[in-house]
Amino acid sequence: MSLLVTGSIGIDTVKTPFGVSENCLGGSSVYFSMAASLFTPVRFVGVVGSDCPFDLARIFAGRNVDLAGLEVRPQSKTFRWTGLYHNNMDDRTTEALELNVLAEAPPKVPETFKDSEFVFLANTAPALQLELLEQIEEPVFVAADTMNCWIEGHLNDLKTLLKKIDCLIINEDEAGMLAAEHNLIRAAQKILNMGIDAVIIKKGESGSILCHANGGMFILPAYPACDVKDPTGAGDSFAGGFMGYLAQSGNTQFETLKTAIACGTVVASFTIADFSLDGLTAISKNDIDQRLKTLRNVTKF
Amino acid sequence: MSLLVTGSIGIDTVKTPFGVSENCLGGSSVYFSMAASLFTPVRFVGVVGSDCPFDLARIFAGRNVDLAGLEVRPQSKTFRWTGLYHNNMDDRTTEALELNVLAEAPPKVPETFKDSEFVFLANTAPALQLELLEQIEEPVFVAADTMNCWIEGHLNDLKTLLKKIDCLIINEDEAGMLAAEHNLIRAAQKILNMGIDAVIIKKGESGSILCHANGGMFILPAYPACDVKDPTGAGDSFAGGFMGYLAQSGNTQFETLKTAIACGTVVASFTIADFSLDGLTAISKNDIDQRLKTLRNVTKF
Numbered sequence: 001m002s003l004l005v006t007g008s009i010g011i012d013t014v015k016t017p018f019g020v021s022e023n024c025l026g027g028s029s030v031y032f033s034m035a036a037s038l039f040t041p042v043r044f045v046g047v048v049g050s051d052c053p054f055d056l057a058r059i060f061a062g063r064n065v066d067l068a069g070l071e072v073r074p075q076s077k078t079f080r081w082t083g084l085y086h087n088n089m090d091d092r093t094t095e096a097l098e099l100n101v102l103a104e105a106p107p108k109v110p111e112t113f114k115d116s117e118f119v120f121l122a123n124t125a126p127a128l129q130l131e132l133l134e135q136i137e138e139p140v141f142v143a144a145d146t147m148n149c150w151i152e153g154h155l156n157d158l159k160t161l162l163k164k165i166d167c168l169i170i171n172e173d174e175a176g177m178l179a180a181e182h183n184l185i186r187a188a189q190k191i192l193n194m195g196i197d198a199v200i201i202k203k204g205e206s207g208s209i210l211c212h213a214n215g216g217m218f219i220l221p222a223y224p225a226c227d228v229k230d231p232t233g234a235g236d237s238f239a240g241g242f243m244g245y246l247a248q249s250g251n252t253q254f255e256t257l258k259t260a261i262a263c264g265t266v267v268a269s270f271t272i273a274d275f276s277l278d279g280l281t282a283i284s285k286n287d288i289d290q291r292l293k294t295l296r297n298v299t300k301f
Numbered sequence: 302m303s304l305l306v307t308g309s310i311g312i313d314t315v316k317t318p319f320g321v322s323e324n325c326l327g328g329s330s331v332y333f334s335m336a337a338s339l340f341t342p343v344r345f346v347g348v349v350g351s352d353c354p355f356d357l358a359r360i361f362a363g364r365n366v367d368l369a370g371l372e373v374r375p376q377s378k379t380f381r382w383t384g385l386y387h388n389n390m391d392d393r394t395t396e397a398l399e400l401n402v403l404a405e406a407p408p409k410v411p412e413t414f415k416d417s418e419f420v421f422l423a424n425t426a427p428a429l430q431l432e433l434l435e436q437i438e439e440p441v442f443v444a445a446d447t448m449n450c451w452i453e454g455h456l457n458d459l460k461t462l463l464k465k466i467d468c469l470i471i472n473e474d475e476a477g478m479l480a481a482e483h484n485l486i487r488a489a490q491k492i493l494n495m496g497i498d499a500v501i502i503k504k505g506e507s508g509s510i511l512c513h514a515n516g517g518m519f520i521l522p523a524y525p526a527c528d529v530k531d532p533t534g535a536g537d538s539f540a541g542g543f544m545g546y547l548a549q550s551g552n553t554q555f556e557t558l559k560t561a562i563a564c565g566t567v568v569a570s571f572t573i574a575d576f577s578l579d580g581l582t583a584i585s586k587n588d589i590d591q592r593l594k595t596l597r598n599v600t601k602f
Contacts (some may be wrong), residue, residue, distance in 0.1 A: 087483050182388050184506070184527045205485070206507035213389065217599045221508065221520040224486045258602040298518045299600055301559040 001140065003247035004043040004113050005032045006132045007122025007236070008102055009052065014275060016089065016227045024276035025054045027079065028122035028145070034119075034280045035240025035267040037063040038288060040248040043116055045069030045132070047107040049076035049100060059277070059287030068110045076101040086169050089272075091203040102234075109135040118247040120239055121165070123147050126157035133164060141252045143167040143243060144234065147300050151178050152153070152221040163195040174203045184209060199256065200242070202235055210261055216254045219260055223269035223295050229267035230275045236267040237280065241288075266291040302441065304548035305414050306333045307370075307433045308423025308537070309403055310353070314383040315576060316391065319530045325577035326355045327382065328425035329446070332534035335581045336541025336568040337421075338364040341549040344417055346370030346433070348408040350377035350401060360578070362440040369411045377402040388412060389575075390529050391505040410436040419548040421540055422466070424448050427458035434465060442546060442553045444468040446536065452478050464496040467553070468538050472503045485510060499558065501543070503536055511562055517555045521562055524570035524596050531576045535569040538581065542568030542589075567592040 007029030014021045029046045038043045041064040044056075048070070056067055082096035099278050106128045109231050122130040122145040129144055141270035142165040144296060150158050158178075162168060168191060168290075172184060179187035184201055188211035191199045201209045205228075207221040249256050273279040308330030309507075315322045324600075330347045337343045342365040344359075349371070383397035407429045415438050422430040422445040430445055443466040451459050452475060459479075461467060469492060473485060480488035485502055489512035492500045502510045508522035540550055543565035550557050567589055575582040 079600060089483065182390065183529060185527045202558075204505060206504060209522075209525070217525060218602065219522040220602065221510075221523060224510070224518060224520060226484060227484045228484060243319050254580060255602075256520065262602050298520050299602075301519065301521065301556075301563050301597065 001117040001247050001250045002043060002115065003036060003118040003120070003243055004045060004109070004116035004136070005029045005036065005120045005122065005240075005243075006045040006107070006109070007032060008079050008124070009046045009056070010079045010081050011052070012080075012232060012276065013096075014085070014230050014232050015066060015083070016085040016230050019275070021275035022063045023053070024165075025059065026081065026232060028236040029161060030056075030277065031236035031271065032122060032240035032243075033060065033065045033136050033279070034063065034277055035237040035271070036244030036247070036287055037065050037265075038267065038283070039241070039244030039263065041066065042244070043069060043113045045107050045109055045113065047071040047073060047076075047101050049078040052078040056263045062170075069107060071107040073101055075103070076104060085231060089231055092231070103181055106132055106160055117141070118243055119143070120243045121145070122236060122239070126150050126154050126161045129220065130157065130161050130164065140247060141166050143169055143170050143239065145239060146174065148174055148177055157264045159194060165196060167198040167200065167245065168196055169200045169202065169242070171202045171204070171235065174243060175199070185211075190214055200261065202238060204231070208238070208261060208265065210257060212254055212257070214254065218258045218261060220295075221264055221299060223265055223291055224298060225272060227273040233271050233277070237271040238264035240264070240269040262292055262295055263288065266295060268295070302548050303344060303416065303417040303418040304337060304421070304544055305346065305410070305417035306330045306337065306421045306544075307346040307408070307410070308333060308425070308540075309359070309380050309419070310347045310349050311380045311382050312353070313381075313533060313577065314397075315386070315531055316384070317386040317531050318388055320576070322531065322576035324354070326360065327533060327577060328380065329537040331357075331578065332537035332572065332581070333421060333423060333541035334361065334366045334543075335364065336538040336572070336580055337545030337548070338366050339584070339586055340545030340564065341543070342367065343545070344414045346408050346414065346554065347412055347580070348374060348377075348402050349380040349510055350370040351375045353379040365463050370408060370414055372408040374402055374405070376596065377405060377563070384533065386515045386532060390532055407433055408505045408537060418442070419544055420444070420489065422446070423537060423540070427451050427455050431462050431465065442467050442547060445483065445541065446470050446540060448473065449475055449478055460495060463527060466497060468499040468501065469497055470501045470503065470536070470543070472505070472536065475501045476500070484543045486512075501562065505532070505535075505538060509539070510564060511558060513555055513558070515555065519559045519562060520573055521566055521596075522566055524592055525599060526570045526573060528574040530574060530575045534572050535596055536574040539565035539569040541565070563593055564589065567596060583591070
């Protein structure tokens with residue numbers, strides 16, 4: 001089934017203990033699409049300014065990413081982010097942030113994308129996520145990401161959004177904040193009570209937890225990665241692998257959600273092995289399958 | 302096969318967001334024995350002073366814990382610990398520590414215990430762990446715990462110990478410190494290179510990782526516990542469930558180690574549900590089996 005993503009395209013500068021990558025390609029929809037297109041075609045919706053130095057058509061060459069929803073605004077500047085990762089690679093500090101075009105009106109969803117069945121709303125203001133979602137006619141399964149600033153400052157919009165989507169993908173600190181609850185299992189239950197079917201809580205190098213309104217639960221460790229150079233995009237790659245597998249499968253049964261989470265986990269393990277998209281561009285479906293097999297093997301008892 | 306534990310017996314005062322438990326029974330060998338005796342008989346070696354208000358024979362009634370190695374020193378005082386847990390329940394501060402009898406010579410291993418096959422050396426100075434181990438004639442499988450102060454101040458003793466035992470059970474911060482490596486998978490490999498067969502890295506509410514010198518790896522999330530009142534003793538209960546299952550099984554094959562880790566994980570989930578030993582005393586093997594089934598179910602894909 002068709003899969004649409006809306007999210008950011010960024011010019012990133014990333015500093016980790018392993019080096020610095022200046023002005024490299026980043027952004028949630030970029031990581032998502034590179035990951036999801038390993039499984040299924042992707043419809044891409046995003047916006048850049050005239051300063052964007054990246055040729056996305058070339059970058060996604062061979063990956064079945066439809067860029068009909070890529071908008072270039074001549075009078076605007078592209079989103080920029082500079083981040084510093086600390087030694088444990090799970091904590092990071094934002095050193096500089098220029099929203100630029102992301103502070104303007106969101107991009108339009110092209111007519112040809114309006115029948116999309118699977119939709120991922122990457123992190124942005126919940127009001128914009130709602131505005132984007134309203135442009136999709138009859139989505140089958142909608143997942144969204146959010147972050148601390150929207151939970152703190154736009155909670156009502158976020159709660160409205162949660163009633164209109166199927167799955168929230170969120171990290172553990174954000175889950176604790178949204179639910180006002182330290183215990184993650186209780187926090188997940190409280191978030192389900194806000195009106196969604198599924199919540200996935202990401203725990204970085206400790207994996208993720210899926211809790212479903214049908215009572216189902218799934219807990220998966222992260223892939224045991226020796227090589228962690230740059231965690232940027234891990235969460236969006238996870239979401240891309242998850243949604244890509246779901247759209248490819250064409251169903252959202254609980255067992256399918258579980259395998260989809262394993263796919264997201266494995267794709268993210270490739271993302272973090274190198275800077276920017278370099279860990280993702282060279283891999284094939286076969287590499288994914290190998291790591292899925294390993295992940296199944298090291299978690300089975 | 303026979304299972305022996307040497308470790309502390311403590312008078313604990315524990316403060317958590319859920320309440321305060323003053324002068325309650327604690328100590329590594331106590332938690333370990335309560336956990337392990339759910340699976341197999343336990344031989345207990347430990348020492349208290351004349352001020353110890355607890356009747357261990359009564360506390361372990363019905364649990365098959367042989368207290369022949371319990372020594373009471375009339376001129377000494379019992380080990381005391383006061384700890385404060387913070388909101389996330391994984392971080393804690395030691396507010397007061399009186400080593401008392403633990404700063405004296407270690408207890409003697411009784412003659413009738415010297416043929417023990419499975420041995421757990423709970424956390425203490427590595428030189429003392431070595432001294433205790435030397436009293437066992439022909440152990441089949443020895444596991445030990447350690448902590449930051451021994452890694453920092455007694456590294457040579459610890460490295461000598463590692464060459465004489467089979468398995469180190471350690472938390473993630475300690476593993477990173479011992480291996481001088483932030484990445485846990487690499488840290489585990491470095492620790493294996495110090496000369497042991499297996500290392501288990503405990504990650505609190507994120508579960509644990511087993512790495513084996515034979516190349517095997519096993520990653521298990523924590524049991525999804527809604528009720529966390531007091532994490533004290535979780536690590537020692539984990540070790541107790543792990544060693545108890547191994548001794549009961551009588552083998553140390555990799556598949557057995559995996560199930561043993563699941564047993565340790567489940568037992569620890571009962572420990573943290575209440576203060577002191579209250580979460581452990583009321584449960585039966587049937588409760589363990591129920592949670593094992595749940596844990597297998599929520600981790601399978």
